[in-house]
Amino acid sequence: MSPATEAPALLRVEDLEVAFRVPGGEVVASRGVSLEARAGETLGLVGESGSGKSVLCRAVLRLLPRPAASVRRGKILFDGTDLLGLPEPRMREIRGADIAMVFQNPMTSLSPVWPLGDQITEGLRLHRGLSRKAAREAGIALMQATGIPEPARRYDDYPWQWSGGMLQRAVIAMAMACSPRLLLADEPTTALDVTIQEQILALLSELQAAKGMALVLVSHDIGVVAETCDRIAVMYAGTVVETGPAAEVLANPRHPYTLGLMGSRPDMDGDDRRLRPIPGQPPDLARRSPGCPFADRCVFVSDECRTAQVALTACAPGHASACLFPERVQ
Amino acid sequence: MWVLRFIALRLLQAVPVLLGVTLVAFLAIHFVPGDPVRIMLQGRASEAAVAEVYARLGMDKPLLVQYARFVGNALAGDLGTSIIQRAPVAKIVWDRLVPSVFLLTYATILSVLLAVPLAVWAAARRQRLADHVIRLVGTVSFAMPSFWIGLILILFFGLTLKWFPISGFGRDFLGHLHHLFLPALTIALFLGPLLIQSLRAAMLDAMTAEHVEVARAKGLSESRILFKYVLRAAAIPVITILAVNIGWLISGSVIVESVFSVSGLGMLLVHAVSTRDYPLIQGLTVVFALLVLVVSLLADLAYALIDRRVRP
Amino acid sequence: MSAALPTDDAVSERGAGLRGEWARWSTSLRVGLVLLVLIVAAGVFAPWLTPYDPLRQDYSSALQPPGAAHWFGTDSLGRDIFTRALFAIRTDLVIGFWTTYVPMLMGVLLGAWAGLQRGWFDTALMRVIDTALAFPFLVLIIVILAILGPGTHNIYIAVFLVGWTMYARLARAEMLVEAGKDYVLAARTLGYPARRILLRHALPNIINSSIVFSMSDFVLNILLVSGLSFLGLGVPAPTPEWGAMVAEGKDFMQQAWWISTLPGLMIVVTGVALALVGDGLTHRFGDRHVTGH
Numbered sequence: 001m002s003p004a005t006e007a008p009a010l011l012r013v014e015d016l017e018v019a020f021r022v023p024g025g026e027v028v029a030s031r032g033v034s035l036e037a038r039a040g041e042t043l044g045l046v047g048e049s050g051s052g053k054s055v056l057c058r059a060v061l062r063l064l065p066r067p068a069a070s071v072r073r074g075k076i077l078f079d080g081t082d083l084l085g086l087p088e089p090r091m092r093e094i095r096g097a098d099i100a101m102v103f104q105n106p107m108t109s110l111s112p113v114w115p116l117g118d119q120i121t122e123g124l125r126l127h128r129g130l131s132r133k134a135a136r137e138a139g140i141a142l143m144q145a146t147g148i149p150e151p152a153r154r155y156d157d158y159p160w161q162w163s164g165g166m167l168q169r170a171v172i173a174m175a176m177a178c179s180p181r182l183l184l185a186d187e188p189t190t191a192l193d194v195t196i197q198e199q200i201l202a203l204l205s206e207l208q209a210a211k212g213m214a215l216v217l218v219s220h221d222i223g224v225v226a227e228t229c230d231r232i233a234v235m236y237a238g239t240v241v242e243t244g245p246a247a248e249v250l251a252n253p254r255h256p257y258t259l260g261l262m263g264s265r266p267d268m269d270g271d272d273r274r275l276r277p278i279p280g281q282p283p284d285l286a287r288r289s290p291g292c293p294f295a296d297r298c299v300f301v302s303d304e305c306r307t308a309q310v311a312l313t314a315c316a317p318g319h320a321s322a323c324l325f326p327e328r329v330q
Numbered sequence: 331m332w333v334l335r336f337i338a339l340r341l342l343q344a345v346p347v348l349l350g351v352t353l354v355a356f357l358a359i360h361f362v363p364g365d366p367v368r369i370m371l372q373g374r375a376s377e378a379a380v381a382e383v384y385a386r387l388g389m390d391k392p393l394l395v396q397y398a399r400f401v402g403n404a405l406a407g408d409l410g411t412s413i414i415q416r417a418p419v420a421k422i423v424w425d426r427l428v429p430s431v432f433l434l435t436y437a438t439i440l441s442v443l444l445a446v447p448l449a450v451w452a453a454a455r456r457q458r459l460a461d462h463v464i465r466l467v468g469t470v471s472f473a474m475p476s477f478w479i480g481l482i483l484i485l486f487f488g489l490t491l492k493w494f495p496i497s498g499f500g501r502d503f504l505g506h507l508h509h510l511f512l513p514a515l516t517i518a519l520f521l522g523p524l525l526i527q528s529l530r531a532a533m534l535d536a537m538t539a540e541h542v543e544v545a546r547a548k549g550l551s552e553s554r555i556l557f558k559y560v561l562r563a564a565a566i567p568v569i570t571i572l573a574v575n576i577g578w579l580i581s582g583s584v585i586v587e588s589v590f591s592v593s594g595l596g597m598l599l600v601h602a603v604s605t606r607d608y609p610l611i612q613g614l615t616v617v618f619a620l621l622v623l624v625v626s627l628l629a630d631l632a633y634a635l636i637d638r639r640v641r642p
Numbered sequence: 643m644s645a646a647l648p649t650d651d652a653v654s655e656r657g658a659g660l661r662g663e664w665a666r667w668s669t670s671l672r673v674g675l676v677l678l679v680l681i682v683a684a685g686v687f688a689p690w691l692t693p694y695d696p697l698r699q700d701y702s703s704a705l706q707p708p709g710a711a712h713w714f715g716t717d718s719l720g721r722d723i724f725t726r727a728l729f730a731i732r733t734d735l736v737i738g739f740w741t742t743y744v745p746m747l748m749g750v751l752l753g754a755w756a757g758l759q760r761g762w763f764d765t766a767l768m769r770v771i772d773t774a775l776a777f778p779f780l781v782l783i784i785v786i787l788a789i790l791g792p793g794t795h796n797i798y799i800a801v802f803l804v805g806w807t808m809y810a811r812l813a814r815a816e817m818l819v820e821a822g823k824d825y826v827l828a829a830r831t832l833g834y835p836a837r838r839i840l841l842r843h844a845l846p847n848i849i850n851s852s853i854v855f856s857m858s859d860f861v862l863n864i865l866l867v868s869g870l871s872f873l874g875l876g877v878p879a880p881t882p883e884w885g886a887m888v889a890e891g892k893d894f895m896q897q898a899w900w901i902s903t904l905p906g907l908m909i910v911v912t913g914v915a916l917a918l919v920g921d922g923l924t925h926r927f928g929d930r931h932v933t934g935h
Contacts, residue, residue, distance in 0.1 A: 061547055096549035103547075108540040113562055113637055123548045160639055174548070350773030361789050469921065472858075473913020475865050477872045478888055478906030481895060485903075489896050581780035585869050589892075599781065600873050603788040611788050618781045 009036035009077075010214045011060065011182055016074035018055055018064065027285045029055045033074070033240050034312060035233045037182065037214040042205070044229030044246065045218040046261065050282055052238040053218045057184045061101060062091050078182070097127040100180035104187040106167035110159040116170050117143075117155035123177040142173040147203060165196035169203065176207060182214045183207075189224060201228050222261050226250055234258045237283050237293035240312060244319030254321035256298045259329050292324065300328040336634055340627050348623070349401075355615035356400045359608045360393070369606050370413050383413055387609065409613035414605050419613035423595065427617075429499045429510075430594030433583055434621075436510050437517035438572060444522045446568065449529035453537055464526065471523035476582045480516040480589035487512060497591035513590040517582045524578070525571055532567035536560045565636055573629035576622055671922020677915035685731030694722035696729040696882045705898045715900040717890055723901060726882035727908050733883045734912070737794065738864040741801040746856050748802070749809025751840075754848060756810070757817025758826075758840055767810065774807045780869065787875055794877050797867065808859070809852055816848035850927045857920025861913040868909055884909050 018030040030052040037043040045053050058064050060076055062083060076083045078099065083091065100123075103109045110119055120142060121135035130138060136155065143151035146169040159167060168188060175183060185204060189197035205228055208215045219225050225232055226246065233243040234257060242255040253259045260278035280297035283289070291306040292298070298305065305324055312320040323329065359366050367383045368375060375383075384390045387410070388399055403410070409419040452464050488496035500509035536542070537560050545555050572579075584596035591597070595614065602610040667675075684691060700720035708715040714723035756764040774782065786800040820826060821844070829839045868885025870876030877883040884905040891901025 063543060063546055092549045092551060094549070095547055101544075101547045103540060103544055105540065109544045111539075111541040111545075111559055111563070112639065114558075122545075122550070126549060158638055171544075174544075346769060347772050347776050350769065351776050354773065354777075358785060358789050363790065465921075469917045470910065470914055472917055473861055473865075473910045475868055475872075475885065475888070475906060475909050477869060477885070478902070478909065481888065481892060481902050481906070485895050485899055577775070577778040580778035584778070584780055584784070585873065588873055599784060600875070603784060603875060606788070608788075611785060615777070615781070615785050618778060619776045622776055622778060 008038075010039045010079060011037040011216070012075075012077040013056070013060070014075045014077065016056070016059060016076065017072045018052075018059055018069060019072050020069050021067070022286070025286055028238060028288060029069075029285060030059070030238045031288075032311065033235075033238070035240055035243060037216050039181065039214050040208075040212045041231065042208060042215040042217055042229045044225030044232045045216060045235060046220070046222050046225050046232060047235035048220055048282065050237075050285070051235040053220075053235055054186055055238075056235075057101060057186050057216070057218060060184060061095055061099060062086075062088075093127070096123040096175075096180070097178040098180055099182045099184065100175035100178070102168075102171055102175045102183065102185040102188045105191045106164055106171050107159075107191070109171050110167065112159055115156045115158055116162070117157075120170060120174045120177060123174065127178050138177070139173075142177055143170070145207070146170070146173040146176070147199070148173070164192050165199065168192060168196075168200055172200070172203065172207070176211075179211060180213060182216070184216045184218070186218045187220070188217070190219070190221075197224070204228070222250075234261070238285060239293065239322065241294070241322040242320065243312065244316070248316070248319050252316075252319075254315050254319065254326040254329055255294075255323045256300050256329055257294050260297075292322070300325060332634075333631070336631065337627065340630055344623055344627075348619075351616060351619040352401050352404060353397070355612045355619075356397050358612055358615060359389075362608065366606075366608050367413075370608060372606075386411065387413070404616060409616060410609040412607050412610045414607040415610065419610050422598070422610060423613055423617055426593055426595050426598045428594075429506075429592050430583065430587070430596065432499075432506055433510050433513055433517075433587070433592060433594060434579060436507070436514035437521070437579065437583065440514050440518035441521045441525055442568065442572070444518050445525035445529055448522075449526050449533050452526065452530045453533035464530075468523040468527055471519065474520060476516055476520045476585050477589050479519050480513065480586055483512050483516055484589070499592055510592065513583075513586045513592055516586050516589070517579065520582055521575060521579060524575060525568075528571045529564070529568060532564050532571075533560070535567075536563040539563065562636060566633060569629050569632050569636075573626055576625045580618065580621060668922050668925045670918045671926060674915050674918025674920075674922055677911070678919060681731060681912055681915060682735065684728055685735060688725075688728040688731065692722065692725040692728060694725040696721065696726045697880055705894070705901075707898070708900050708904075714904045715898065717887070717901045718894060718898075723887070723904060726887060727884065727905050730882040730884045730887065730905065730908070731912075733877060733881055734864050734867060734909075737797065737867050737877070738860050740798060741805060741863045741867070742856050742860045744798075744802055745805030746809050746852060746859070749806030749811075750813040750845070750849065750852050752806065753810030753813030753815075754817045754840055754845060755836075757814040758821055758836060758844065764814075767814075771807045771811055774804050775811075779804070780866065783866065783870070784873075784875060787870070792875065792878055794881075797870065797876060801863065801866075805859075805863075809855070812852055812855060813848055816851060817844060820844050820847055854920055854924050854927065857916050857923065861916045861920075864909060864913060864916075 013033055013035050016030055016033040017028065020027045020029055033052065033056060035043070035045075045056070047053050055064070055069075059071060060078075060083065064071070071084055074084075078094070083094070086094075110116065117136065117139045121130070121139040124130045124135050124138055125132070140151040140155055143154070148154060148166060148169050154162075159170075162170070168191075172188070183204075188204065189200050192200060201224065204215060204217070207213075217225060217229060229246045231244065232246045232249045233240050234249070234255065235241065236257045242249060242253065242258050244254075249258065250262065253262060257278070263276050264278055278297055283293050283296070289306075291308060292301075292310045295301050295305045302325070308324060310322045310324060312322050314320045315326045362369065365380075367380050367387070367389070371379060371383065388396055391399075400410075407420055409423065411417070412419050412422060415422060448464070452460065484496045487493050494512050495509050496512065498509050500506045539559075542555060542559055545559055546552075550558075583594070584599060586592070587594045587596035588600055595617065599611070599614050599618075601607075602614060698721065700716075702720065703712070703716050704718055704720040706712050706716040712722050712724065714727060716722055717726075752767060756767045777785075782804050783797075783800045786803060787796055790796040790799060826839060826844060829843050834843075867876055868883065868888070871883045871885035872889045874889065877886060879886060887905035888902045891898065891903075891905075894901055
């Protein structure tokens, strides 16, 4: 893991709020989300389903379903430019070239009717104007870099001929095609076998180190994030509740939810074999009540928590928490 | 090439059905209550004439032998002889084949041109009002008889506006297109709503597939995504739906041919029935089933062309 | 889960009995049923709703446009079209009904049995169904009518002979799914005879899709009968029948458009009513299954 650099953040999300119109009202999927990703650094985004992680990734690429979803507030700064204000054609130039995304399920990320090589190099032909021949060469090189054996022979294969792990490598190759400066990986290993997960994570780290790009790794599994990330941002109920250097956050969590997440991991080495889930359910995002969203499930809760406004505040250098009483978290 | 292997395989699979079809066609004449030959000759027949026709049709032989000859002849292209029209059935059918096939193709193309854009539009705008309107229009169109639609089109476009001829086939290719426009449109209007419903669902699936989102994340424009990914993925269900409904397409064309006096297989069938021309009816039975089979085969071939997974 | 979706409990809470039943129906179902009831009533009470005789010809009032005396105008033989259209309700609805529900009964039983028992019966049945479905439906009916001769009775025979195939295929497919379910296996291990399993246990669960399909089939059968009559192969003259009436006006489209147009409209309205009911039933049934005991 490379040490965090002091370079300015490549990606900077400021106070983002995303709402979805649903029959019967609306759901605020993200509220007050702020975070940063730096070049050469891996940011882990952790949270359970519905915490807003995927919404955030899609918001960055402006892939949220219109007209259902709308960004109500905030900025998404990429290298200083607010992506939310860009005209669509300019945004299309950025997608796939400067910012790329790896999706969760490799089996459905690729179209079954086009050959893999074609799909991997599509970005190259589109953004860099490569000819078919040049693209083919580049594609084979990409496949090699992502650990796909015999790339020249497999270039014309179809997705249904490959396994999940190989397909995810292809998806990564596809995302890396134009050497993006920021890669968003949305649960890239969730749909894969445990043994393959390790390989894919290692691959992502390798590529990141080689290209010096910023990597945002989204996962619901804090274990996955712990191994590969420099910094961590923990999300709950649509907001970021804690951010900081990975080692620091994991050793000294400053938010009850983070503590709960770590405690709920199955521990094969300890004496106590029981699983310890966090009691309760995440709040209904269609109905927002004031105060801390975690209040109903928090073991350290007090009355103030249910009424006061919560926001990320620093509790140590580079380490921020949205808890009103971070010192209580042990 | 795989095409030949594919066709051979499909034909082989069709053999049991073809046998069933020929059996049905063959038995038709034998189930006529009364004496089929006498009915055909309509009473102006002497004993000798009746016996002669029996011999000519080979109906004096045992059933199994007759069936064998029927199938054997059919394979050689001989579908029997029409006593009433005094000509080989195969020739009579052949003369009327072109207008029917032209009409069916024309109607299919118009149906697709009508249904696909509307289905795409309906899938793209899953709002409540547009959806309800399309569903209602679909329900109403479903209940509209093809002969009624045809007559109304004749009234407006043929008789009142005089834009299109109301009968016949025309003499050259352009003439065909002109004469058959209203009949083809009639079939398309009656088949269209059936298609739109299913297409809308298929379009929705294709448009919300994850690989479409992935393509968008790569920076492809909406139109490129539509043509490269969505339409290609949706083409398969379109072909399925068309193939499944071929029976209705042909049934509709039988009626439409009568409405517009297009001298195709449909009108021939109706004529054969009213003149009790049993050999002709038998031949037509086989031909219609063959039409359905050929269309199914073409659909399967189209699938295999689009989606490699299907190829043997 | 959020409270947005009504649970089964909430639905059944709206009350048992007729009142509760009505509340559970969608707009389509209600409109369709009301329309249908009106049409049926018009057919039943036809003789009292019009002063004219549907069969009586009166050359002096031939080809009258719709007006106060003749609401739908008159045809070339001077018969009142409105009267004939009303009486045709009887013809078309009755034929439509029997040609739908008799094949449905036959087809569902045959198909479900095949799906449950499998074996030679299943194979044989599928062969027959494949052969029947190799023909365009109308063509097959026309051929059978060609053999049997004209007449309403023969229309029934023709449709009974081939109409069951769609239902059989549908029921068989559903049965194949049901047969793998635990309650069927349980019934088998209890030693229940196949007939009992079929009728008491499996059938109630698979019948829904057939009932929904039957509404579309009803419409298609009305279109079939009117189509056959239009071609001159259906209900013989002078019985009033919508398709036959449209055919009678075919040569008079320019001077007397009402002869063909209005009876056709009756077909559309009736078809829409049936289709709305079918649509409503789809929503009403949803995926709910009945557990047999």
